[in-house]
Amino acid sequence: MNTLNLSGLPFASMLNSYDDEFVHNHEFYECFYISEGSIYHEINGQTTLLNIGDAVIIAPGVTHTFHRIPGKNCSHRDNMISAELFLNCCNFLDKGIADRLKTNGYIEFFMPSESLALYEQHILSYITSNIIAQRLKFEKNLVTFLLGYIVMPMQKHIMPTNDFQAKCITVINSRFTSHGAVKEVYDELKFNKSYLSKRFKDSFGVTLTEYINELKIKHAAYLLSVTEMTIPAICDMVGIESIPYFHKLFKKYYGTTPRKSHANL
Numbered sequence: 001m002n003t004l005n006l007s008g009l010p011f012a013s014m015l016n017s018y019d020d021e022f023v024h025n026h027e028f029y030e031c032f033y034i035s036e037g038s039i040y041h042e043i044n045g046q047t048t049l050l051n052i053g054d055a056v057i058i059a060p061g062v063t064h065t066f067h068r069i070p071g072k073n074c075s076h077r078d079n080m081i082s083a084e085l086f087l088n089c090c091n092f093l094d095k096g097i098a099d100r101l102k103t104n105g106y107i108e109f110f111m112p113s114e115s116l117a118l119y120e121q122h123i124l125s126y127i128t129s130n131i132i133a134q135r136l137k138f139e140k141n142l143v144t145f146l147l148g149y150i151v152m153p154m155q156k157h158i159m160p161t162n163d164f165q166a167k168c169i170t171v172i173n174s175r176f177t178s179h180g181a182v183k184e185v186y187d188e189l190k191f192n193k194s195y196l197s198k199r200f201k202d203s204f205g206v207t208l209t210e211y212i213n214e215l216k217i218k219h220a221a222y223l224l225s226v227t228e229m230t231i232p233a234i235c236d237m238v239g240i241e242s243i244p245y246f247h248k249l250f251k252k253y254y255g256t257t258p259r260k261s262h263a264n265l
Helices: 083-093 096-104 113-128 132-151 163-175 181-189 193-204 208-226 231-238 243-254
Strands: 002-004 011-016 024-026 029-037 039-043 046-050 054-058 064-067 074-081 106-110
Touching: 011 132, 024 064, 029 113, 039 054, 054 132, 074 083, 074 113, 074 132, 083 096, 083 132, 096 106, 096 132, 106 132, 113 132, 163 181, 163 193, 163 208, 181 193, 181 208, 193 208, 208 231, 208 243, 231 243
Parallel strands: 002 024
Antiparallel strands: 011 074, 029 054, 029 074, 039 046, 039 064, 054 106
């Protein structure tokens, strides 16, 4: 088993497309993402098939390896981060990331294709900079960029993969808190209702109503956690007219009813 080190550098990054099928750990935090193809990744006795956009951050001392698929190419960008730089970025974003890694050893997350392309542009700017102070700033920005997807996780099943999905998400994000959100989305998208209903279900795996209700309830749960708003006020803010229906939806998604202390019925 190999132990890799940063040779005193705070940050380093490399694109790897071969010679990675060996068991190793490292003295630094490693964050890699798949930029092309697919590969099996083994860590803590678990083997997972990773595809483009799948990313993993690994704590120092945790052993892992890759298993390449015969006949298939795969590239992954490996970002190596010193403990000092990593913890500095965690303190800025979310100290809980370091705690999770201490407990679990690694965190899996996802980066959409647009973000991969943007990160590669940032890497190019970093590599081509000949100003030391600027490179040090780039290093912190690069690490923060990666950790941001743990703080604000991107779910694969809701990422737009075509113009239809992208347009739906844009319209829904601007309308979901309305009392007439479903109708407004139908009107805004200007598709035949039957056609839109079927295509939406085929694309997102749920109905338009289910998708919007989930957004309403998740936003309501956030408001319950960070404000002293009453349940009727929250229902009005997220566009749910019936309080009993709100309780029913809340229990569906969270397995319990909202906290009674927030009720003002």
